[in-house]
Amino acid sequence: MKNNLILLFILFRLVSSAQEGPRQSFYIPDVEGYKVLKADLHMHTVFSDGLVWPDFRVNEAWQEGLDVIAITEHIEYRPNKADVNGDHNRAYQIAREAGHRAGIVVIPGSEITRRMPPGHFNALFITDANKLDVPDWKDAFREARRQGAFIFWNHPGWKAQQPDSALWLPEHQMLYDSGCMHGIEVANYNEWYPIVMRWALERNLTMLGNSDIHGGIYQQYAIHQGQHRPMSLLFATDKSVEAVKEALFAHRTVAMFNGHLYGTEEWLNKLFKAVVKITPCPEASDDGKITMLLENQSDLNLTLSPTSQSIALGVIYPESLPARSMVQISLRLKTDTMKALKNHTVLMSVDEWHPRPEKSQIVPILFCR
Ligand SMILES: [Zn+2]
Ligand SMILES: [Zn+2]
Numbered sequence: 001m002k003n004n005l006i007l008l009f010i011l012f013r014l015v016s017s018a019q020e021g022p023r024q025s026f027y028i029p030d031v032e033g034y035k036v037l038k039a040d041l042h043m044h045t046v047f048s049d050g051l052v053w054p055d056f057r058v059n060e061a062w063q064e065g066l067d068v069i070a071i072t073e074h075i076e077y078r079p080n081k082a083d084v085n086g087d088h089n090r091a092y093q094i095a096r097e098a099g100h101r102a103g104i105v106v107i108p109g110s111e112i113t114r115r116m117p118p119g120h121f122n123a124l125f126i127t128d129a130n131k132l133d134v135p136d137w138k139d140a141f142r143e144a145r146r147q148g149a150f151i152f153w154n155h156p157g158w159k160a161q162q163p164d165s166a167l168w169l170p171e172h173q174m175l176y177d178s179g180c181m182h183g184i185e186v187a188n189y190n191e192w193y194p195i196v197m198r199w200a201l202e203r204n205l206t207m208l209g210n211s212d213i214h215g216g217i218y219q220q221y222a223i224h225q226g227q228h229r230p231m232s233l234l235f236a237t238d239k240s241v242e243a244v245k246e247a248l249f250a251h252r253t254v255a256m257f258n259g260h261l262y263g264t265e266e267w268l269n270k271l272f273k274a275v276v277k278i279t280p281c282p283e284a285s286d287d288g289k290i291t292m293l294l295e296n297q298s299d300l301n302l303t304l305s306p307t308s309q310s311i312a313l314g315v316i317y318p319e320s321l322p323a324r325s326m327v328q329i330s331l332r333l334k335t336d337t338m339k340a341l342k343n344h345t346v347l348m349s350v351d352e353w354h355p356r357p358e359k360s361q362i363v364p365i366l367f368c369r
Helices: 003-014 054-064 090-102 137-146 171-175 194-203 241-248 264-274 308-313 336-340
Strands: 036-039 068-074 105-113 120-123 151-152 183-188 206-210 231-234 254-258 260-262 276-280 288-295 302-304 317-320 324-330 343-350 363-369
Touching: 036 241, 054 068, 054 090, 068 090, 068 120, 090 105, 105 137, 105 241, 120 137, 151 206, 151 241, 171 288, 183 194, 183 254, 183 308, 194 206, 206 254, 231 241, 231 264, 241 363, 254 264, 264 276, 264 363, 276 363, 288 317, 288 363, 324 343
Parallel strands: 036 068, 068 105, 151 183, 183 206
Antiparallel strands: 036 231, 105 120, 120 151, 206 231, 231 254, 254 260, 276 288, 288 324, 302 317, 302 343, 343 363
């Protein structure tokens, strides 16, 4: 009996301690049938130059509310090799096991770490990272492509490699032309790169934001105070490795950095429709005004600012629309022509969302009775 109780206690401990600490809510509703997966596709552990064990990354992701991670150790830089001597696949294998227990999708990957040009690139969905450990960087890319990898350029604006300004060099053009560059980091660690977003838009590269974390994520970002690491929002058919791969190759991403989103106008627009529910508010409307109720159904904080069009219609004040909150916005019907119309479309700007580096996303808000 006593032995049974001890066994039961051990089992309970194992089950209840699969993940440590509570998971933070980080909700974004589905967008046109796609799940919005919160992903960090660039991070390190002691298997290259990071400071933590691979399953710790899974635990951090669990706590912060992420869905997908990739452990991307440097192939060419392993300062802990004398003490941590597993091969190039080992960190992924450990994280995958932990991910399986926690319900976090772990993507296999490696960081091809070369001098500029071409610089650093992550290859995801590789089947054997050891085969990327070759002298010539061109052979490493060829091998990654042969393994069906999704390859992206890491931190192109990193001052250590591009001190004056980020440059798209002939080697990058060659990689792009030969199908060895599918995406690019517009945000990495504590930087975001406007010029890189322009490149991504011009060349239809998948836009990514990643932490490139080496130490502890909770030491680096004030996550308990609402801050998040840089990450990539993926619009995926389901929460699986295959669906993540499909979304990345199809460019269905938005990069998130410091509370701001960077993506195409198309996907930001779809995201807004999913996140903000807009309904008439008849109790607060009358012959002279129409009031709409805007409900932010997500854990993203938004600010709606007037545009010249909305100012002309009399909607002149910015409205803060924090996570999971509601706001009423009224449109004054100043003329008989306005009163005669059933519907009015008011254009507002979402200050934190950017379809171009220097622009905020403009969203239509339909006022109707
Ligand atoms: Zn790097
Ligand atoms: Zn890195």
